[in-house]
Amino acid sequence: MGYSPERKAAILRRMLPPEATPIRRLSLEEGISEGTLHIWRREARNKGQLLPDAEAGPEDWSSRDKFAAVLEAAALNEADLAAWCRERGLYPEQIKAWRQACEAANDRAQANTAKASQTSREERKRIKALERELARKERALAEAAALLVLRKKAAAIWGEEEDA
Secondary structure (H helix, E strand, C coil): CCCCHHHHHHHHHHHCCCCCCCHHHHHHHHCCCHHHHHHHHHHHHHCCCCCCCCCCCHHHCCHHHHHHHHHHHCCCCHHHHHHHHHHHCCCHHHHHHHHHHHHHHHHHHHHHHHHHHHHHHHHHHHHHHHHHHHHHHHHHHHHHHHHHHHHHHHHHHHCCCCCC
């Protein structure tokens, strides 16, 4: 059974803040399975639409939902932003704080990449130094083994007794 795009859009609007009707209640009221409603919400989220969980207040929204709210509000002037926030039960200060958090997260990601690159470079230097030291020790061990073999052969040739 297919649902009309208009009905689907109307139900999705009921999932939006400030109404933010829980999926379980929507399912009972509309006679649509919870699984279908979850699929519709996931598809709308994948298209970039803001559809947070109904049980969560704005401060408990997922990072994805906060980012979607920041994206939706990005092009709005102050008056439009205030109206948009009222429709969704938000405050403009929340949007500003979330935007700053998004920007800071991007800066942290760049800093982490630079730090990882520096750490990687240091690790490569350390590994190279350890490999050189290992090669030096292997050569010294091979030389010591060769000397022991020569000593045994010399003792065998000249008939000298080996030291215990």
